[in-house]
């Protein structure tokens with residue numbers, strides 16, 4: 399049995415029944431590093447709070463390590479580690495005191511499970527007498543991870559652990575997760591950063607409480623059906639407008655300093671001829687300085703595509 403299973407979980411908030419999680423189903427495999435990827439407000443925290451037994455779903459069911467999230471909440475709390483999105487440690491306690499506190503709550507000690515946190519803890523040990531509130535963002539994050547691990551959980555929930563953390567600490571954090579995976583801990587991590595998706599074994603892309611896709615990052619990228627071009631010109635706004643009107647365009651959207659143009663694949667057109675056609679179309683629209691190159695889709699491109707397809711399906715259902 400998979401360590402985390404969700405069946406049609408739905409959650410609404412308030413009197414107006416604002417839908418935050420919409421019939422979400424997926425399962426996480428043993429020892430997997432599983433990413434819940436989506437922007438702010440997508441429903442990631444709500445799903446985490448349901449799975450960690452801190453909140454009840456309106457409907458649907460879920461199990462963690464075979465335990466039901468409603469009936470067996472005590473068992474679940476003993477076998478999971480949870481690092482909430484916002485810094486959850488005691489700011490006025492030192493690094494060491496925080497760690498001792500979390501170990502004691504679970505009837506354990508730092509010594510008992512030290513091997514599990516050793517690689518991470520050595521990096522913050524020089525500051526063990528410093529109050530948690532006085533640590534840098536990256537250090538706080540490492541301490542929070544140690545505290546979530548100190549009772550040796552078999553499933554670890556990390557809610558946006560890298561949000562607001564500098565790029566170097568972000569990279570280090572993912573390396574730490576890779577090492578933890580080798581200890582056979584199942585890890586579910588949420589992030590709004592699309593580039594972190596490729597560091598997971600499998601991912602669920604989520605938006606407006608709905609799962610758009612669950613698969614390996616490689617499979618999601620390789621199922622992208624369109625031809626994709628990165629286009630650049632001085633007048634960014636006009637470029638995006640004109641490309642949006644290009645015949646055969648599935649989508650045109652801002653992507654860093656480029657505009658990404660997705661074109662439906664068709665037979666019989668050579669790539670070079672296609673490029674020339676786009677450039678002459680743009681020149682005809684008064685954009686004469688455009689440059690373009692074919693580019694490989696990223697998870698973000700896949701996300702944008704799935705999103706517009708999902709919205710289209712919603713609209714046609716209404």
Ligand SMILES: Nc1ncnc2c1ncn2[C@@H]1O[C@H](COP(=O)(O)OP(=O)(O)OP(=O)(O)O)[C@@H](O)[C@H]1O
Pocket residue numbers: 411412416417418436437438439440441442443444445558
């Ligand atoms: N206690 C609450 N009362 C009302 N609405 C809520 C509450 N908590 C969350 N929501 C709403 O539910 C939706 C999903 O929120 P959730 O926090 O689960 O998303 P998220 O993907 O974790 O995003 P974030 O990173 O912003 O927390 C959002 O629209 C949010 O505004």
